[in-house]
Amino acid sequence: MATEVEVEVEIVKPHTDKREYRRIVLKNSLEVLLISDPDTDKSAASMNVGVGYSSDPVGLEGLAHFLEHMLFYASEKYPMEGSYSKYILENGGQYNACTSYEHTNYHFEVNSDCFEEALDRFAQFFLGPLLSADATMREIKAVDSENEKNLLSDGWRMPQLQKHLSDEKHPYHKFGTGNWETLEVQPKAKGLDTRHELIKFYEENYSANLMHLVIYAKENLNAIQSIVEHKFQEIRSNNRDYISFPGQPCTSKHLQILVKAVPIEQGHKLRIVWPITPSILHYKEGPCYYLSHLIGHEGEGSLFSILKSLGWAISLYANEEGWNREFSFFKVTIDLTDDGHEHMKDVVALLFKYIHLLQESGVRKWIFDELASICETNFHYQDKISPIYYAIQIASNMQLYPPKDWLVQSSMPSKFNPSIIHSVINQLSPTNAR
Ligand SMILES: [Zn+2]
Known part of the structure; x- marks a missing residue:
């Protein structure tokens, strides 16, 4: 052949x-x-x-x-x-x-x-x-x-x-x-x-x-x-299948835990992690784009602006991390001030209050549309990156996406599906958190 x-x-x-x-x-x-x-x-x-x-x-x-x-x-x-x-x-x-x-x-x-x-x-x-x-x-x-x-x-x-x-x-x-x-x-x-x-x-x-x-x-x-x-073309092939390991890495005994660790670097970081359904399974619906955008928002009325005005946080990021097709995590990382460290439980309470608000208020189409159009512009007008990083980025994901989307990957959510977004919001519960 x-x-x-x-x-x-x-x-x-x-x-x-x-x-x-x-x-x-x-x-x-x-x-x-x-x-x-x-x-x-x-x-x-x-x-x-x-x-x-x-x-x-x-x-x-x-x-x-x-x-x-x-x-x-x-x-x-x-x-x-x-x-x-x-x-x-x-x-x-x-x-x-x-x-x-x-x-x-x-x-x-x-x-x-x-x-x-x-x-x-x-x-x-x-x-x-x-x-x-x-x-x-x-x-x-x-x-x-x-x-x-x-x-x-x-x-x-x-x-x-x-x-x-x-x-x-x-x-x-x-x-x-x-x-x-x-x-x-x-x-x-x-x-x-x-x-x-x-x-x-x-x-x-x-x-x-x-x-x-x-x-x-x-x-x-x-x-x-x-x-x-x-x-x-002379590289051998033994036609074996990819090995995947079904099942979740966190069982109930690994959830609802609080771990304190002394870092090497100065400062206090608070991380709240939830196992979630991997976004790659719904990459056109982009549920984590929507959530990262809202939870990580820094504008007026956002969770971060409240934590900042209380003098408790220096920065806040929310994103999906450590994912593959079998399991994934959603993670909120907050850089705390010394005072924020003292109020760690209040910070966590405010985060869950905000997530609860998202659960109650429903998924908004205009927010998704706005995000989708920003992502589309970012994709079509992206700057060239160096050949090596461009090649790595594509090769690392070829197995995960159909060839048509090898360049796009998960970067362009385009299908508004409130129930998929909502099901991920519901996974960000206190009982599911680490
Ligand atoms: Zn090495």
Whole structure:
């Protein structure tokens, strides 16, 4: 079977966007979005693999993240260690990767005249990484020191605390980064060979049908397509399915809890978190857009303006976070003053009073319409972002949206459905909160 070009799929793009887009599916089932931008100086690629730390084997927490590190090391074709990163840095580029709950994303950008060679090195991650024994030890140490660094950051500590206070049987509970203890000491004690498990994990999960690739280049679409076919169609596919874990990470025993934690940074933050129905299931109805807009509003009569006038809050954000198709959280974060900290219970009471008001007053169409038109304008007149971030943003979400919405994603709510919005408001109850 040759590469399929799905001409019939029209990808919705911003009115102001002159770039060209094409979706192709290679013979190994790898789905690719090609972006041609003749004006660009930098070219970029982002590969999203549909597996993350939720798939770490029991007793080997951090394995998916550790594998992400190992792929950078060396490949059969380029066995010299660090050859990929060196090439990119020497040619005006940058690179990184990120392991999340159910995805691992690899990405780079480089001067456009060096793109093809950089891409060839990048493709080896998925074709023939070396995963050598001596690199294994050193890279476990690198993961361990990354974790040591994370321990000094509230941005890592607080989410991990939230995971820890959830159902132990649910993969959300896992420790995704890993360290020396989870990748070396504990496996050894159980007679597990970390490198052997690493290779097994790679072979089972790095399958072309679970990958999505975005290529952003200066050449025309036909030229980009032939480069991509040449470099990526030999990635193996074992046609396995995405692993999803049904069920909620928070049971009744993990709700209605109050957790006090001493932060590293100065100041007081109050976070109220509710498990909710994931918005991705209703992304055209955008229930969380509506709620974030109202709860996070800063104008006259808003919750924030009251907290501010009482001298209790410095800022307030409301948004959906940590979502996937199975579960999601809505979160209100309030930066409190010292006085606000003293009145923490009153702050919480005012928040619930406001939510109660939203429940009682019903969903307003004019508010939704106003929001929808702001979102539409923002989408169609967005500024160009750098190729690497643009590629990451699209590749990370290709699995979640139909091709038509690969660029739009959840950014343009357009269907007013008060009952969907109302059902999420009702989930923001005191009994459902953490
Ligand atoms: Zn890392």
